[in-house]
Amino acid sequence: MSVPSQEALVPAPATSGRKGARQAAGELPVARIVVDTPLPHLDRPFDYLVPATADAVAVPGCRVRVRFAGRLTDGFLLERASSSEHRGRLTFLERVISPEPVLTAEIAGLARAVADRYAGTMSDVLRLAVPPRHARVEAEASAPARLAQNPMSPPESGDLGAAAWAAYPTGPSFLAALAEGRSPRAVWTALPGVSWPQAIAAAVRATLASGRGAVIVLPDGKDVAMMARALESTPHVAITADLGPAERYRRWLRALRGEAAVVVGNRPAAFAPVASLGLAVIWDDGDDLHADPHAPYPHAREVLALRAHRADAGLLVGGHARTAEAALLVATGWARSLAPRREEIRARAPRVRPAGDDADLAHDEAARAARLPTIAWRALRRGLESGPVLVQVPRRGYLPALSCRTCRSPARCPACRGPLALRGGHAVPYCRWCGRIAGGRRCPSCGDDRIRALIVGVRRTAEELGRAFPSVPVKTSGRDGVLAAVGAAPALVVATPGAEPVPDGGYAAAVLLDGWALLGRPDLRAAEETLRRWMNAAALARPGAELVVLADSAVPAVQALVRWDPVTFAERELADRAELGFPPAVRMATLTGPAAAVRETLAGTALPDGAQVLGPVPVEGELERAMVRVPRDRGPALARALKGASGARSARKAADVVRVAVDPLDLI
Template identity: 75%
Template sequence: MTEPTSAPYPQEALLPAPEQSPPAASGRPRPRAAKGAREAAESLPVARVVVDTPLPHLDRPFDYLVPDSLDAQAVPGCRVRVRFGGQLADGFLLERAAVSEHTGRLAFLERVVSPEPVLTPEIAGLARSVADRYAGTMSDVLRLAVPPRHARVEAEARTPARVPGEETAQAADGDPWSAYPAGPSFLAALADGRSPRAVWTALPGIGADGPVWPRAIAAAVRATLAGGRGAVVVVPDGKDVALVAEALAGTPHVAITADLGPAERYRRWLKALRGEIKVVVGNRPAAFAPVADLGLAVIWDDGDDLHSDRHAPYPHAREVLGLRAQRADAAMLTGGHTCTAEAALLVATGWAAPLTPDREVVRARAPRVRPTGDDAELARDEAARAARLPSLAWRALRHGLDHGPVLVQVPRRGYLPALACQHCRAPARCSGLPPVALDPAVRAAAQVAALPGGPSPAVRARVASGGGSGAASRAAGEGGAPGPVCSGPLALRGGHAMPYCRWCGRIAGDWRCPHCGSARVRAVIVGARRTAEELGRAFPSVAVRTSGRDGVLTHVGPAPALVVATPGAEPVPEGGYAAVVLLDGWALLGRPDLRAGEEALRRWTNAAALARPGAELVVLADARVPVVQALLRWDPVTFAERELDDRAELGFPPAVRMAALTGPAAAVREMVADARVPGGAQVLGPVPVEGGLERAMIRVPRHRGAALAAALKAASGARSARKAADVVRVNVDPLDLV
């Protein structure tokens, strides 16, 4: 099927890269080697190798000769060591050829690191497509796609491969897709070996075995296995991996997470590579899992920023799976309790079809949402708009605790992560030296001193004096003039701790407001631990449990309890939460971010999906805000469609393609001037960003996205070829545009 030019994954992205080997041709017979010299292999003596180098102008395969001694080991996909630029470098052997187009002398492969063909042709082609889409290099993508080698794991005996169809012996309990009008036909298409693509808006609710969405994914995977093909499931974090793995109990699969350790991760990855397992579940790196004969690619909660890689070329798992599904002619399921603008674009362009439940089923399973800012509640409680825990929230908590656990979602972690002057409300800032000027020993002592309980007098004196290392005198100007100050935000780690700087760790026990001279501070933002402390005093007979960065709970029992959690760390309750309170809605909606509304709705619906059907859900936000209205109606699809329309009108992603160029000011301006961007491109900036750098944004229509990526790749290659001193980071379709 030919996709329209405006489709999210245009057909030109799937074309093979042009041959980039050095020009000229050589079909001469192999010369006779001198005595003692290495001889090339008799058959297919030329090895095309992608060398592990980050330089964009060297992003192409290079030809090497295969020594006769390595003929049997040098198989396509294996790891090799080659002489490159006068040094030994790692690489992957892409293919063997009879002749080379290079007219000069070819170097020999130094050695084969392992004869295991870890780079399959499918993953190699996918890596090339991802690199081209994100204006990166193939070697950078391969670092994300292929895990580091463990020789001991490779030497382990292989387990017998399962016969086709053996995995289908286990059947799913119940039918989680019956609530969706198109659900049965979607499963039937997977079982028939077809490749449907769907954007799935999952129902909320907790079943007898926990959340329903993992069982729905497991049913889709089993249908794919019944059709004789494999599946890859990508979820945001390890907690979600455990839920899907539990739902797949009885179906052969491997779960790959970061906490397994390098050896165990590689062992499970090899099982998929060797065809012993046809189902892989994991977080972001699992998008490149070498599952043979891929039939289904699943991504859950694609709006979670954990799906976006923080390493170059910064690919998003949704885009990687989309490219892979189109290359392999596989099905794709993009699911979540909410819908992102990118997922709405997949439906709008016809690349995927919507998979939504009936409204009657939604009303029966969704919680009863009540905002504190509606007119009826303001008439009853005039302080509801300003209070952090208005009477409506207190009533919901008290009533919910009579029937089971209740959830309180707090958007900020920590105790008091931001402080201000008690008198004039000016933000409390650090007046010490910047982090680079502090002695490392002083910074370490400051971190210890900031712990609850307060610093010891000795540590306090050392921090105040600069540690006696001369850091203060070096930072000061001539004649004792004051040097630069840190100006970082002050915070509190506990009720008995002293204020400390979140940037440099300095204890600010002697802080005074530079505007009014007051030494007293007040909280600007209240974190999860302080909220738990306040609720513990308000409900002294109820157990209070916290879940967040310091420790994530996975499950809670049916007994009454107050569960205070940050977004994404909500534990799964047995039987569902009896009530849910979403605190500090302003903190999510007021963020200076293009995706603030979309992210707030995603976090809210994920928490609300853990509630019992009809349970009371209180959100501390104004009912007139469109995001709150979408939560009230439980209609994330309409919100996503409107969000996509607004972004198309304003020229924001995903309606357009954008690229961010970040680096020193002169380097960014030089690269913008040198890049041959396609016609119709708009250059925004450069503008200053943190760290003394500048950033420029380049915006083009969606159908010119591939041309923009190619132009930026060429400009980066030109800079690296002339050995430009400053590095400019290129990020195509960044999540953060502010």
């Protein structure tokens, strides 16, 4: 254990009563180990002796097992040293689980930085960064002999894919900087269409030409598959959760052993052990899938920004829309804006027409059944003459929310007061919380037993559109089943945001339904998230295709979609956040837990100067939440203070848990 002292002490040989006397290694006998424990007050390396019998295999980065607090605990060996500052007798590490150095020095330093950024522990970050071990996979022979050429050797193509960046004024210089071994940082607003994988692939090939590697982080498996196809001629590994633990670990080891210089994957790929990192890429950074739901809740964009800074690598934050966080990177000068020319946008973007609250339905019964304004119905009809059309519905299910037909009050379960919903046209209402059937319920306000739809889901919308266009096949894509692609034949594609299949040749028309359901959410990022979902769907349409959005044309997000100008919208969003004192203009942390525990933690935290406490306020059940905000330059001090308060609670074994999250997505 590391303890401050006046001088470093060479540890004396230790003994173990269970195994008898053991001899310490002759050189560098001390191992500094990070122990797998989530307790904040134990978030530091501990010193152990390396047995002479394990001298050859106890290498920095390997997995070990040690006796900690009376129990055998796993850990990672960070480094070997000749002496320890601990004044007492050191314990021998029990054994080396595997000599494979799975924790590189770069990733260990990154894990420490991420833990400090988010007021978490290094062991929690390492659980996210290093996948579980599979002994059989690890025993498979490394394959450097199979490689016919250096995996980082420059590609044969002479232009390195410069055509993919020709539409961007600074695109060719960005590629040139990567190819020359420099580390440019850019926030990229991609053109409409599905050419973004080819553009990223071109940037990766330029990075490989400089003898460096790349990491690409994407929101979901569909995007990973598209990126993998674009990199088909470039040596890479794609790592996703659906591979299974063994195959995922096998591919991760390929990157660790230097057999692949490019890693493509979801959120955990931000920690992929790529040697000589030259470029880190994150696509669609506003997607909430990039935010890890496990402590300390890091965001992949922040992880990659930290990694690029520490490794002196390039960074590319890309998407069709732009987040306020990305706008801040540009505003502070840390990154440059990489946007297309306006003439290129006009040539490739769809024609967007807002329909507002237009109640003018089509004159025939089919259009009335589909609850579409005339402008939307006509756009779909014209589009179906030449190809597939897209209808985006912000709600999954059939009728996910019901209300009383007479007084319009929300329909709730008589048992638990949860919201009632319908699974199908001939189904009985059920409770979404407890699952009880509520067929005989009556409205407690007016006594009526009839119900009406409060929110219409994707399956009900598909059913209604099928009646409006009886001769056209209807396909749905959502949580219950995501379509990766659709053909070029006419078809109605009804999808939830993020689940839109990629069409062959683009959608001939698109309708974005129920804009109020997205814009009206009680969320700080509601407008930003709405524009992101709209633009991702609109980018799949053909150039000049009709796109109808059912939202008020005066809303700033609608105006940004009509002009296809996410940059100005993000800049205004950032200015509004700065005026209101919300992230990313400030650093903000939330403390959530039982009321007494939250108040006790606040009282015991030495907050930095300028800190402002909001709350606590009730959130759900008996839980309360408090928010603490500070200027951005005092964010590290706030994280240290909250980490110290959490450590003090864990040291005295406080019963109630207080969840600390720094800059969470769900602030309001």
